[in-house]
Amino acid sequence: MRAFTVHTGVVAPMDRPNIDTDMIIPKQFLKSIKRSGFGPNLFDELRYLDEGKPDADNSGRPLNPDFVLNQPRYAGASVLLARENFGCGSSREHAPWALEDFGFRAVIAPSFADIFFNNCFKNGLLPIILPESVVDGLFKAVESSEGYQLTVDLDKQVILTPDGQDIAFDVDPFRKHCLLNGLDDIGLTLQDADDIRAYEEKRQQSAPWLFNAGA
Amino acid sequence: MAGKTLYDKLWEQHVVKERDDGTALIYIDRQLLHEVTSPQAFEGLRIAGRQPWRLTANLATPDHNVSTDASERAGGIDGIQDPVSRIQVKTLDDNCNAFGITQFDMKDKRQGIVHVVGPEQGATLPGMTIVCGDSHTATHGAVAALAHGIGTSEVEHVLATQCLIQRKMKNLLIKVDGELGPAITGKDVVLHVTGVIGTAGGTGYAMEFGGSAIRSMSMEGRMSMCNMAIEAGARVGMVAFDDITAEYVKGRPFAPKDDQWDMAVAAWKELVSDEDAVFDKVVEIKAEEIKPQVTWGTSPEMVTTIDGTVPALEDAKDDVERSAFTRAYEYMGLTAGQKITDIQLDRVFIGSCTNSRIEDLRQAAEVAKGRKVAGTIKQAMVVPGSGLVKEQAESEGLDKIFLEAGFEWREPGCSMCLAMNADKLGAGEHCASTSNRNFEGRQGYGGRTHLVSPAMAAAAAIAGHFVDVREF
Ligand code: SF4
Numbered sequence: 005m006r007a008f009t010v011h012t013g014v015v016a017p018m019d020r021p022n023i024d025t026d027m028i029i030p031k032q033f034l035k036s037i038k039r040s041g042f043g044p045n046l047f048d049e050l051r052y053l054d055e056g057k058p059d060a061d062n063s064g065r066p067l068n069p070d071f072v073l074n075q076p077r078y079a080g081a082s083v084l085l086a087r088e089n090f091g092c093g094s095s096r097e098h099a100p101w102a103l104e105d106f107g108f109r110a111v112i113a114p115s116f117a118d119i120f121f122n123n124c125f126k127n128g129l130l131p132i133i134l135p136e137s138v139v140d141g142l143f144k145a146v147e148s149s150e151g152y153q154l155t156v157d158l159d160k161q162v163i164l165t166p167d168g169q170d171i172a173f174d175v176d177p178f179r180k181h182c183l184l185n186g187l188d189d190i191g192l193t194l195q196d197a198d199d200i201r202a203y204e205e206k207r208q209q210s211a212p213w214l215f216n217a218g219a
Numbered sequence: 220m221a222g223k224t225l226y227d228k229l230w231e232q233h234v235v236k237e238r239d240d241g242t243a244l245i246y247i248d249r250q251l252l253h254e255v256t257s258p259q260a261f262e263g264l265r266i267a268g269r270q271p272w273r274l275t276a277n278l279a280t281p282d283h284n285v286s287t288d289a290s291e292r293a294g295g296i297d298g299i300q301d302p303v304s305r306i307q308v309k310t311l312d313d314n315c316n317a318f319g320i321t322q323f324d325m326k327d328k329r330q331g332i333v334h335v336v337g338p339e340q341g342a343t344l345p346g347m348t349i350v351c352g353d354s355h356t357a358t359h360g361a362v363a364a365l366a367h368g369i370g371t372s373e374v375e376h377v378l379a380t381q382c383l384i385q386r387k388m389k390n391l392l393i394k395v396d397g398e399l400g401p402a403i404t405g406k407d408v409v410l411h412v413t414g415v416i417g418t419a420g421g422t423g424y425a426m427e428f429g430g431s432a433i434r435s436m437s438m439e440g441r442m443s444m445c446n447m448a449i450e451a452g453a454r455v456g457m458v459a460f461d462d463i464t465a466e467y468v469k470g471r472p473f474a475p476k477d478d479q480w481d482m483a484v485a486a487w488k489e490l491v492s493d494e495d496a497v498f499d500k501v502v503e504i505k506a507e508e509i510k511p512q513v514t515w516g517t518s519p520e521m522v523t524t525i526d527g528t529v530p531a532l533e534d535a536k537d538d539v540e541r542s543a544f545t546r547a548y549e550y551m552g553l554t555a556g557q558k559i560t561d562i563q564l565d566r567v568f569i570g571s572c573t574n575s576r577i578e579d580l581r582q583a584a585e586v587a588k589g590r591k592v593a594g595t596i597k598q599a600m601v602v603p604g605s606g607l608v609k610e611q612a613e614s615e616g617l618d619k620i621f622l623e624a625g626f627e628w629r630e631p632g633c634s635m636c637l638a639m640n641a642d643k644l645g646a647g648e649h650c651a652s653t654s655n656r657n658f659e660g661r662q663g664y665g666g667r668t669h670l671v672s673p674a675m676a677a678a679a680a681i682a683g684h685f686v687d688v689r690e691f
Contacts, residue, residue, distance in 0.1 A: 037262075037306060037307055038258065039259045196236055196244060196382075200244070200246070203246055213474075216473065216475065
């Protein structure tokens, strides 16, 4: 998993509550055999004017000009500003996969759905909960100034605004540790790599046939 | 101090590290891979820039999506007609090539259902921990191994670390003493057990099958039994090591040889539950009481005997079961009190990781020999579990027996067990099937599955309805 330390990026505002995982990545794309490549179909139904099909080429599809991510001023956005209960619906891990694949590194909202919130951490995406009033203020700031950027400093647990404000946020210490160091479950297990190797060596002595390459 | 169970021993031998939160890091000796649950795991490795921890611990083969039709099969991967199936098989192929994992691909005669291929190759050995992204991985426990199914993120975890983070299960002993009657197989034993303890009876337990009836059972029978441990709720099914196990493993391609063989057998002899081992739960069953089993409903616990009837609503133990019965009557198109032998069949499927090994096919062929499939049966198919099973069966002339009797003789794969390829039941059709799940829609939308042993399935194909193979 990609580590998250300090990230600065353009902010895109998704001004509607209860964005569910089916909106984030519609079900027809779950047939995919991959967990990358969902970016072009992120928010598919909001983003395009026609119906999205798995494995189709998305480059020629008609874009919905009103959709926020299609507006040039938000090009390259990597911080998503959202409303309450973001990520509700099914438990599909495809939702954070799609956000991450599109290029988002952090999502800021007043509240998140539980499973989605957990899934984000497993995939290098930082979900940040801020009070409603603060989120509201950010929405106004983003809309009034083109190219609005935020800097998220996970270690210090603050968001820096362009006008020099510091916004503090909470994060579970264990998850913070994992994210700062880019550790997913696998990363954590790999911290015990020496133990695993020691086990293997011992086992190779007592049961060498377990390590035969086979026919 | 009390002795240890087989499970305790297998667990202890694989603990890399105990963690403070009660979990343990468990070393995995063998991972089997197939095309359905591995793509995202490989993708995860790629995204994270990781390599498999120990390549030779892995063995892959496509099974769920491959066609069992010889002409479609001849086209290899490109010949697979369903595009989604083709992509999955192709992806497994690409991933194995890219990472350097041994694969028995579609053209390899060693290809087959992972749970048939593993033991057949000696790739799954006594004393191993074995995982696969498939719930029927418990099958491999028949060789006195600790084997269970895992999810896709765990497949990736094992690929990358050769370990899993696990919590120890409780011990359950299914003790079958006495002598099994004629034509009673491992399949009948496990269906009977499921009927007795229910589909959640083994939840949270590692299930060991023991007792004198198991000691004299063949490896094929033991595999059918362990295969369906999950149908009784247990992720793990196991049988202790004995001479029958050794006999089976010896000489297989991945099995230890020469000095290593002697060393291994000495270690494997410990793979039994100690006399004074304490189990959290023991279920005792008299072998003589087990009759040929047939499921009537839409859950493996909805099972009865060949001389039985579809149970009445009053037989249900509570309201939940009553409503399940009502729904099952409707879905299966059966009425309470109806005799099992009166159920008319449309199709017969002999195959799946439960019952597609050589002994299964021999038992079915013995019944089919010199007889004809009933005219009312639309299709009776025999699908060997692997290319090698197919070859062996053909060398014994079993294919001819089946073909002459009017069965189809297919290419190896999962086939109609879960209908991911073209082999499916039509809506409302009744099927005598040697597979392991009779869930709604499992073998095709609206299809009605009755789980039985291979000999019972063959007899049913000939009679056109269920019959007692012991009197056949
Ligand atoms: S034969 Fe059936 S149960 Fe066995 S692995 Fe294939 S699909 Fe799963």
